Amino acid sequence: MTITINQSPAADRLLRLPEVLKKVPVGRASWWKGIKDGRYPAAIKLGPRTSAWRASDIDKLIASL
Known part of the structure:
Protein backbone atom coordinates (compact mmCIF):
# COMPACT_ATOMS: atom_id res chain seq x y z
CA MET A 1 0.00 0.00 0.00
CA THR A 2 1.38 3.41 -1.01
CA ILE A 3 0.30 6.67 0.52
CA THR A 4 0.90 9.84 -1.43
CA ILE A 5 0.64 13.36 -0.14
CA ASN A 6 -0.47 16.02 -2.59
CA GLN A 7 2.10 18.70 -1.93
CA ILE A 35 10.11 35.72 15.16
CA LYS A 36 10.42 36.59 18.85
CA ASP A 37 7.32 38.84 18.59
CA GLY A 38 5.34 36.19 16.68
CA ARG A 39 5.05 38.12 13.41
CA TYR A 40 7.20 35.67 11.44
CA PRO A 41 7.21 31.85 11.46
CA ALA A 42 9.50 30.04 13.87
CA ALA A 43 12.61 28.35 12.58
CA ILE A 44 13.22 24.63 12.39
CA LYS A 45 16.49 23.86 14.15
CA LEU A 46 18.72 21.64 12.03
CA GLY A 47 21.66 21.86 14.40
CA PRO A 48 23.02 23.97 17.24
CA ARG A 49 23.79 26.90 14.89
CA THR A 50 21.65 26.01 11.88
CA SER A 51 18.05 27.09 11.30
CA ALA A 52 15.72 26.81 8.33
CA TRP A 53 12.13 27.65 7.44
CA ARG A 54 9.54 25.73 5.42
CA ALA A 55 9.04 27.36 2.03
CA SER A 56 5.28 26.95 2.47
CA ASP A 57 5.40 28.96 5.73
CA ILE A 58 7.30 31.77 4.02
CA ASP A 59 4.85 31.73 1.08
CA LYS A 60 1.92 32.00 3.54
CA LEU A 61 3.65 34.92 5.26
CA ILE A 62 4.15 36.74 1.96
CA ALA A 63 0.52 36.14 0.97
CA SER A 64 -0.66 37.61 4.27
CA LEU A 65 1.38 40.82 3.89
Missing part, protein backbone atom coordinates in the same frame (compact mmCIF):
# COMPACT_ATOMS: atom_id res chain seq x y z
CA SER A 8 4.36 20.39 -4.39
CA PRO A 9 8.08 19.76 -3.93
CA ALA A 10 8.62 23.50 -3.33
CA ALA A 11 6.32 23.40 -0.30
CA ASP A 12 8.55 20.77 1.32
CA ARG A 13 11.75 22.73 0.72
CA LEU A 14 13.63 24.20 3.64
CA LEU A 15 15.02 27.70 3.21
CA ARG A 16 18.05 29.06 5.01
CA LEU A 17 18.05 32.66 6.25
CA PRO A 18 19.69 34.28 3.18
CA GLU A 19 16.99 32.74 0.94
CA VAL A 20 14.24 33.88 3.31
CA LEU A 21 15.57 37.44 3.40
CA LYS A 22 15.59 37.55 -0.42
CA LYS A 23 11.84 36.82 -0.35
CA VAL A 24 10.98 38.94 2.71
CA PRO A 25 12.91 42.21 2.44
CA VAL A 26 13.83 42.86 6.07
CA GLY A 27 17.18 42.86 7.84
CA ARG A 28 18.52 39.97 9.90
CA ALA A 29 17.91 41.68 13.24
CA SER A 30 14.37 42.65 12.23
CA TRP A 31 13.69 39.06 11.11
CA TRP A 32 14.81 37.56 14.42
CA LYS A 33 12.87 40.19 16.39
CA GLY A 34 9.78 39.40 14.27
Whole structure:
Protein backbone atom coordinates (compact mmCIF):
# COMPACT_ATOMS: atom_id res chain seq x y z
CA MET A 1 0.00 0.00 0.00
CA THR A 2 1.38 3.41 -1.01
CA ILE A 3 0.30 6.67 0.52
CA THR A 4 0.90 9.84 -1.43
CA ILE A 5 0.64 13.36 -0.14
CA ASN A 6 -0.47 16.02 -2.59
CA GLN A 7 2.10 18.70 -1.93
CA SER A 8 4.36 20.39 -4.39
CA PRO A 9 8.08 19.76 -3.93
CA ALA A 10 8.62 23.50 -3.33
CA ALA A 11 6.32 23.40 -0.30
CA ASP A 12 8.55 20.77 1.32
CA ARG A 13 11.75 22.73 0.72
CA LEU A 14 13.63 24.20 3.64
CA LEU A 15 15.02 27.70 3.21
CA ARG A 16 18.05 29.06 5.01
CA LEU A 17 18.05 32.66 6.25
CA PRO A 18 19.69 34.28 3.18
CA GLU A 19 16.99 32.74 0.94
CA VAL A 20 14.24 33.88 3.31
CA LEU A 21 15.57 37.44 3.40
CA LYS A 22 15.59 37.55 -0.42
CA LYS A 23 11.84 36.82 -0.35
CA VAL A 24 10.98 38.94 2.71
CA PRO A 25 12.91 42.21 2.44
CA VAL A 26 13.83 42.86 6.07
CA GLY A 27 17.18 42.86 7.84
CA ARG A 28 18.52 39.97 9.90
CA ALA A 29 17.91 41.68 13.24
CA SER A 30 14.37 42.65 12.23
CA TRP A 31 13.69 39.06 11.11
CA TRP A 32 14.81 37.56 14.42
CA LYS A 33 12.87 40.19 16.39
CA GLY A 34 9.78 39.40 14.27
CA ILE A 35 10.11 35.72 15.16
CA LYS A 36 10.42 36.59 18.85
CA ASP A 37 7.32 38.84 18.59
CA GLY A 38 5.34 36.19 16.68
CA ARG A 39 5.05 38.12 13.41
CA TYR A 40 7.20 35.67 11.44
CA PRO A 41 7.21 31.85 11.46
CA ALA A 42 9.50 30.04 13.87
CA ALA A 43 12.61 28.35 12.58
CA ILE A 44 13.22 24.63 12.39
CA LYS A 45 16.49 23.86 14.15
CA LEU A 46 18.72 21.64 12.03
CA GLY A 47 21.66 21.86 14.40
CA PRO A 48 23.02 23.97 17.24
CA ARG A 49 23.79 26.90 14.89
CA THR A 50 21.65 26.01 11.88
CA SER A 51 18.05 27.09 11.30
CA ALA A 52 15.72 26.81 8.33
CA TRP A 53 12.13 27.65 7.44
CA ARG A 54 9.54 25.73 5.42
CA ALA A 55 9.04 27.36 2.03
CA SER A 56 5.28 26.95 2.47
CA ASP A 57 5.40 28.96 5.73
CA ILE A 58 7.30 31.77 4.02
CA ASP A 59 4.85 31.73 1.08
CA LYS A 60 1.92 32.00 3.54
CA LEU A 61 3.65 34.92 5.26
CA ILE A 62 4.15 36.74 1.96
CA ALA A 63 0.52 36.14 0.97
CA SER A 64 -0.66 37.61 4.27
CA LEU A 65 1.38 40.82 3.89
